[in-house]
Amino acid sequence: MTITKTIVNVGIADTKTVRHPNTIRTLGLGSCIGTVLYDEKRGIAGLSHILLPNSSQARAANSNPMKYADTAIPQLLKMLQEQGARNIKAKMAGGAQMFQAGKGTSFMRIGDKNIEAVQEALRKLNIRIVSSDVGGNLGRTIEFDPGSSKLSIRKRNHDIYTI
Amino acid sequence: MDAFQLTAFQKDILKEIGNIGAGNAATSLSMLLGQKIDMMVPNVEIADFNEVIELVGGPEQPIVGLMFQIEGEITGVMAIVVEIEEAEYLVQKLTHNDQFRLSEQTDGAELDIAMSALSEIGNILTGSYLTALSDFTGMNLQPSVPHLGIDMAGAIMTVGLLEISQVTDYAIIIDTEIRQEEENHENIKGNFLFIPDPESFQKLFAKLGWN
Incomplete structure (x- = not known):
């Protein structure tokens, strides 16, 4: 019997969950952050791809909560708990500064704000960050395997590595 | 303005903007x-963020992107996107050096030359696009x-x-x-993506008298 593995793709401002033996990934993270919450024992994980730090900046109603760190992380936790996940831990990657700040407006430095906002959201929920690969100035593609709890990261000019 | 309700006529106006600017x-x-240099017929798209990235080849496609914030009576972003080999060709032409190589691995002085040449091309092209647009709209x-x-x-x-x-999930x-x-060999294929801020559309349509 063959076991079919599926790779679940998470887009921008999106959040999804996955169970072993499937894996979950998001492609081309720049200043955005990919946050993985996972239950090692049960092989359940979820991935959120946020774009902005704080939903209070939203200038429009009915905005997608998965776009912001402060709203996406609690929702992801809830999704996982509903699927029976317990003892949830976190790994995170992204938050690069893709362009030199120079004279650009504040959004050119959004990476650092996103990192802080995700860390803050996790702290509020008492979720421990096991490992992270954030900052720098390169884009990242990340993939999480709930079987091994490893997050693999690919950047240009770098071999794939895991955290 | 609701981003989903562009009339065919409004779309035509936006296409005309692409024609004039990119022309x-x-x-x-x-x-x-x-x-x-040939120019294709402009395409006006209402796209979510994932679709915007599909327009330039998908999230992992290596690209050279030149991004400009636009300020003034109309605000927004202009992105010029070319593939790496095509950026290499542009740098070769501009520096009169056919041996110049640009790849994802290029760094140091070579990269500085490329960045400088490409930024200058970007300045010239974006300047031309916006000048034409400014003349057309009086803005x-x-x-x-x-x-x-x-x-x-x-x-x-x-970025x-x-x-x-911060305002919408669609551009x-x-x-x-x-x-x-x-000789049937494509040297340059570049895309100008003009992404006005949502508030700018109303101003644009009002100014052109087709509100």
Whole structure:
């Protein structure tokens, strides 16, 4: 019997969950952050791809909560708990500064704000960050395997590595 | 304005903006390189963020992206997107050095030369695009300094979408492609993606008298 593995793709401002033996990934993270919450024992994980730090900046109603760190992380936790996940831990990657700040407006430095906002959201929920690969100035593609709890990261000019 | 309710007529106006702007930019590039540059019919798309990135080849596609913030009576973002080999060709032409190689691995002085040459091309092209647009609309538009990145399309393009992402989950994009071909070999294929902020559309349509 063959076991079919599926790779679940998470887009921008999106959040999804996955169970072993499937894996979950998001492609081309720049200043955005990919946050993985996972239950090692049960092989359940979820991935959120946020774009902005704080939903209070939203200038429009009915905005997608998965776009912001402060709203996406609690929702992801809830999704996982509903699927029976317990003892949830976190790994995170992204938050690069893709362009030199120079004279650009504040959004050119959004990476650092996103990192802080995700860390803050996790702290509020008492979720421990096991490992992270954030900052720098390169884009990242990340993939999480709930079987091994490893997050693999690919950047240009770098071999794939895991955290 | 609801981003989903562009009339066919409004779409035509936006296409005309692409025609006028990119047409002038293509002329500038043609003079710069001493070669004929073709322009495709502009495409006006209402796209969510993931679709915007698909327009330039998908999130992992290596690209050279030049991003300008536009300020003035109309605000928004102009992105010029080319593939790495095509950026290499542009640098070769501009520096008169056919041996120049640009790849994802290029760094140090070589990368500095490429960044400098490409930024200058970006300045000229964006300047031409906006001048034509400014003449057409009678509105004042200025580009920021260029922000240049060589990386995965997803990583680069999302930066250009951050400003509008605070207001909406969709972007209206005026996408115009320019090409230069020689003996059926494609040397340059570049896209101008003009992404006005949502509030700018009303101003634009009002100014042109087609509100």
